[in-house]
Amino acid sequence: MQLDSLYQEIILDHYRSPHHAGLADPYDVEVHHVNPSCGDEVTLRVELDGDVVTGVTHQSVGCSISQAATSVMSDLVIGKQVIEGMATYEKFLELMQGRGNVEPDEEVLEDGVAFAGVAQFPARVKCALLGWSAWRDATAQALAKKEGATNV
């Protein structure tokens, strides 16, 4: 229950000036995800080039944790292959569900390591995962769309 471990400076910096905020064109798929229990909402656009994530932009209303996590997530997946981004998500999820017992890998998670403290606040884990769930959904839809187009 240590506040400073939850609200690390990196998180507050991303919250105050989130990266890739503001919806941009062009994009392949747009999704809108909500956290029904608290009302946080994120609209997120994904653009793929083959299996590479070329663009993620978002617009959201929510707490510092959800906004900062969406910002960090965008940095982590842009320019990566979809499969790499999904693997990063698995690492982040493992950290979030680790109740503070997982040592984060800075090589993989970069600024995402700042969220290690969130794992000790179970009520806030869903905040940190909102942007990720939107990105995973949008990316899966974008892949399906491209596959559909190829098959035609």
Next chain:
Amino acid sequence: MSDARTFSSPLDTQSVRADFPILSRVLANDFPLVYLDSANSSQKPRQVVAALEEHYLQHNANVARAMHQLGAEATAAYEGGRDKVAAFIGATNRDEIVFTKNASEALNLAAHTLGASLKPGDEVVISEMEHHSNIVPWQLACERTGATLRWFGVTGEGRLDLSNIEELINERTKIVSLTWVSNALGTINPITSIAEKAHAVGAVMVVDASQAVPQFPVDVSTLGADLLAFTGHKTVGPTGIGVLWGRYDLLASLPPFLGGGEMIEVVRMTGSTYAPPPARFEAGTPPIAQSVGLGAALDYLAGIGMDKIAAHEQAITAYALEGLQTVPGLKILGPTDTVDRGGAISFELDGVHPHDVSTVLDTRGIAVRAGHHCARPVHERFGMQSSTRASFYLYTTPEEIDALVDGLGFVRSFFKVD
């Protein structure tokens, strides 16, 4: 620190608190619990837990259908809870009390049974300040029947906007369903005068009393409501039990809600006939121990006196409104004075999201609610996505309000919003 301000209540809060062991807990980092989330769920006194324990350990059996001695005791205990609820809300007939699992189920029961006779062209009127439980069941009823859902707006001050009431409640209106006390704004609505309008056009008046029954004396014989819902766990009672009160002749005219045991008269493979109220609406094994616990809870509140509890709620709300308004950048959602106002105060704090407010307060032992409080439309009305809510009850002290105000000062400094 907050300045010492005047506070006067007819309740001996310290002796009340002695009945609630949880209020003595010390949480992480040695902060004593400051429980300001009673509009969400109230704490339970020993007397309620003792009644539950006594029932389960000495009298437990199924009701009505069990023909043995324990069955008779359990039936008497369950029905005894019904008598206590009837007396507590001024119902003249115990058969007007239907037990449900919570207030949401009570409102769904109303929407399903009353709503069954709706037709295209009929109108149902609710308001923008309702809890989702008094919005969604009516949206579903209107979707099923082709009826139209309409609603009262909310004024900038957080009151029901009655300016178009003459047009809104008209000859097409069949049901008016309103909250008595808003769970988000704290506003107390003029149910009796609105019920008169509803009755004048032949509509049925449904009242969500979830935040009213815990806070002040309720008398359904003079209120003007035809159906009224509330829940046990907000009235220092157990979870798992809610109440739908209804005028007997109205209940007797309604079709069943859920089908099953005890709600029938005669079942044949070709069709069934149904029991009279309240059994018609209580399919399956009911919340037996919960009825016992709710009865003990209402005895507890009545023993203290609902008039005193209401006066305490007013005093503590006034003290909190005053204290909160000293916090820079804090904006209260809803009325800022205690006129027709209950003991729940939602607010936003400039520059800090409600989740962050509640997390920082939580690390100081202060429990508040953050989010849309199951009332998203009213937040949208005020251009807000969510808010922080502090709510009070008979055990809330002015020192706890001071801790909240100080805690909010700490939140501001932590997030550097000065």
